[in-house]
Amino acid sequence: MVTQFSRRGSDTTEKLKPSYEQLLTEVKSLWEMRSPRFDVSYITLWEDVGERAATFSGPSFTSCLAGWYSYDVQRQQLWYALLGKRRTMQPTTADEIIDLSYADNLSRSAIERALLRLHEIEFEPETALELNVAKLFKEITDVQSIYTDEYLNRKRFLILTSNEKYDDALMDRLLSIEQELHVSYTEVPASFVYIPKLLESVDEIVRRDSKLIYERGSDVRSIGSFVASGAERETSQATA
Amino acid sequence: MVTVAFYSALHYVEAALNQVPGIVHAETSMPRGYPGSLHDYREDLVSQHFSGAWASYRKLRTQSVVARYLSTNRQFLQTPAEDYFSDSDARNFVNRDLDKVRRELGV
Numbered sequence: 001m002v003t004q005f006s007r008r009g010s011d012t013t014e015k016l017k018p019s020y021e022q023l024l025t026e027v028k029s030l031w032e033m034r035s036p037r038f039d040v041s042y043i044t045l046w047e048d049v050g051e052r053a054a055t056f057s058g059p060s061f062t063s064c065l066a067g068w069y070s071y072d073v074q075r076q077q078l079w080y081a082l083l084g085k086r087r088t089m090q091p092t093t094a095d096e097i098i099d100l101s102y103a104d105n106l107s108r109s110a111i112e113r114a115l116l117r118l119h120e121i122e123f124e125p126e127t128a129l130e131l132n133v134a135k136l137f138k139e140i141t142d143v144q145s146i147y148t149d150e151y152l153n154r155k156r157f158l159i160l161t162s163n164e165k166y167d168d169a170l171m172d173r174l175l176s177i178e179q180e181l182h183v184s185y186t187e188v189p190a191s192f193v194y195i196p197k198l199l200e201s202v203d204e205i206v207r208r209d210s211k212l213i214y215e216r217g218s219d220v221r222s223i224g225s226f227v228a229s230g231a232e233r234e235t236s237q238a239t240a
Numbered sequence: 241m242v243t244v245a246f247y248s249a250l251h252y253v254e255a256a257l258n259q260v261p262g263i264v265h266a267e268t269s270m271p272r273g274y275p276g277s278l279h280d281y282r283e284d285l286v287s288q289h290f291s292g293a294w295a296s297y298r299k300l301r302t303q304s305v306v307a308r309y310l311s312t313n314r315q316f317l318q319t320p321a322e323d324y325f326s327d328s329d330a331r332n333f334v335n336r337d338l339d340k341v342r343r344e345l346g347v
Binding site for chain 1: 276280299303332
């Protein structure tokens with residue numbers, strides 16, 4: 001497999017494969033220029049690609065993508081189902097894909113084209129809501145983590161906060177964001193549960209099938225990524 | 241206290257919904273298959289018809305849930321409600337939030 005990388009616009013004959021850190025830096029830079037609105041979520045998406053590329057195989061890679069995403073690799077049109085299901089994938093590992101995308105005959109432009117395609121994707125409203133829940137609530141420092149699941153056919157967000165005493169100002173801020181989200185996504189029935197820090201373990205309040213979409217102090221595993229720690233938690237209902 | 245305030249607000253809401261054509265009462269008007277609980281549906285109606293009351297009503301609902309879990313030891317085991325909420329919080333739930341709900345509903 002060709003793994004060399006040509007620096008675009010450079011006269012140097014030196015060819016090298018960029019590290020994943022370099023890849024991420026470049027992708028972030030491109031993305032910040034082109035999509036400031038969704039920068040956090042999209043960058044997270046690519047961080048997942050970078051972080052997992054070295055050790056995880058295809059399904060984890062595809063799970064990072066939300067929507068449909070085609071990748072043009074050596075005349076093969078590789079299609080990935082957003083939301084995690086792989087339709088067709090050859091080669092089968094993420095680092096192979098990145099290797100190929102950075103092969104001589106594709107170079108960096110493949111990544112740039114892919115970014116442009118991603119930029120054009122319109123998320124399903126439910127996915128967009130999830131992105132914005134993470135994006136808006138993370139600005140409140142008391143918000144420690146956010147899980148989502150479905151309860152009574154309604155998308156539910158569990159917002160875990162760090163306060164151990166009732167904080168009325170915090171509640172006002174949380175509700176202000178919630179109201180904004182309800183107004184922006186009227187087509188998505190959603191409920192929000194705010195859980196103060198009164199338990200040692202979130203296992204007591206988060207169901208096994210809940211998905212972690214934000215966690216403070218760690219690399220955010222945002223939309224579509226498989227978060228084992230969240231998916232494997234023991235469960236109990238957190239609603240009345 | 242907050243639980244009492246919330247259920248008072250709930251009945252204020254039902255009184256106000258009684259004047260909304262096609263609603264009359266949340267329990268009887270909730271469409272079959274509506275996503276969410278009856279509480280969710282009622283809250284959606286508040287948002288739709290009495291948006292000025294939504295934030296206070298919502299606050300009372302969320303905190304009444306927390307208070308009940310605290311007091312019944314179903315979920316939050318260590319801290320009783322009287323330790324989590326201050327006396328001032330309790331007064332505000334009634335004098336400020338419940339009052340706002342009532343005023344916004346016009347009941």
